[in-house]
Amino acid sequence: MNAADDDDKHDSNDSDNVDITKSSSSASLIPPQIASIIDQTDQFTFSDSDSTTDSRSVTVRLHVDASPGCGGIAWPAGRVLSEYIVRHPDLVSGREIVLELGSGTGLVGLVAAQLGAKTVWITDQQVLLPIMNKNVEMNSLGDNVKVAELNWGEAVPEYLPTRPDVILAADCVYFEPAFPLLVQTLSDLSDSRTEILFCYKKRRKADKRFFTMLKKKFKYVEIPDEPYSDVYTREAISLLRLTKIGTSN
Numbered sequence: 479m480n481a482a483d484d485d486d487k488h489d490s491n492d493s494d495n496v497d498i499t500k501s502s503s504s505a506s507l508i509p510p511q512i513a514s515i516i517d518q519t520d521q522f523t524f525s526d527s528d529s530t531t532d533s534r535s536v537t538v539r540l541h542v543d544a545s546p547g548c549g550g551i552a553w554p555a556g557r558v559l560s561e562y563i564v565r566h567p568d569l570v571s572g573r574e575i576v577l578e579l580g581s582g583t584g585l586v587g588l589v590a591a592q593l594g595a596k597t598v599w600i601t602d603q604q605v606l607l608p609i610m611n612k613n614v615e616m617n618s619l620g621d622n623v624k625v626a627e628l629n630w631g632e633a634v635p636e637y638l639p640t641r642p643d644v645i646l647a648a649d650c651v652y653f654e655p656a657f658p659l660l661v662q663t664l665s666d667l668s669d670s671r672t673e674i675l676f677c678y679k680k681r682r683k684a685d686k687r688f689f690t691m692l693k694k695k696f697k698y699v700e701i702p703d704e705p706y707s708d709v710y711t712r713e714a715i716s717l718l719r720l721t722k723i724g725t726s727n
């Protein structure tokens with residue numbers, strides 16, 4: 479299904495300004511911090527439980543700490559995207575360069591590295607880099623995973639690859655002022671051959687504006703993922719594949 483003209487899908491179940499933390503906070507435009515999670519360790523195992531032959535599982539240990547910002551914990555769309563790539567490892571396995579945007583803890587990128595991506599860049603704002611570095615170390619993935627600052631909307635730093643083979647982004651649509659910045663960075667890093675896996679949890683009616691901006695530069699389609707579609711719908715999660723339109727930035 480081509481979702482490019484299907485903005486309303488991302489506008490279903492609308493309850494405007496649902497807070498990302500599901501708390502009663504009304505500060506819907508301020509990225510919230512979940513202050514109760516401080517300096518903890520978590521573990522996530524994702525498995526290809528449907529596989530009847532070689533069952534595969536990937537375990538990632540994470541240092542989680544919300545004090546530097548909302549990215550310091552693992553968000554729902556990050557878990558969904560992690561599990562999806564575990565069930566479809568060919569999307570990342572053997573790929574030369576995989577780059578994750580808004581990695582937070584680094585969860586999805588760490589899973590991609592465990593699945594055999596050759597070099598994975600996990601990127602975020604400067605405050606998250608210590609957590610990401612710690613998580614690379616905790617999972618002994620320092621040979622394959624590089625941590626870098628990448629602020630959406632700014633020029634892509636020279637130390638980053640300009641054309642990753644795969645871009646991963648999970649739970650990056652939540653803060654309206656950042657919508658054009660995220661679209662710009664996605665555009666700066668990609669061309670029409672770049673595989674972009676984008677997992678999104680709808681929280682606010684305003685999220686629709688992100689897709690209005692996105693479709694000026696990208697086509698996007700919902701990735702069919704049976705038998706999980708009902709779960710995604712219930713959780714307001716969309717798993718999308720983005721394709722850059724043309725070659726211009």
Ligand SMILES: C[S@@+](CC[C@H](N)C(=O)[O-])C[C@H]1O[C@@H](n2cnc3c(N)ncnc32)[C@H](O)[C@@H]1O
Nearest residue numbers: 549552553556580581582603628629630648649
């Ligand atoms: C809701 S968290 C999701 C984290 C992670 N992808 C996950 O699924 O667990 C959104 C992430 O986007 C990052 N982010 C927000 N605005 C950003 C910007 N302007 N430049 C770079 N990263 C940004 C945040 O720091 C945070 O780590």
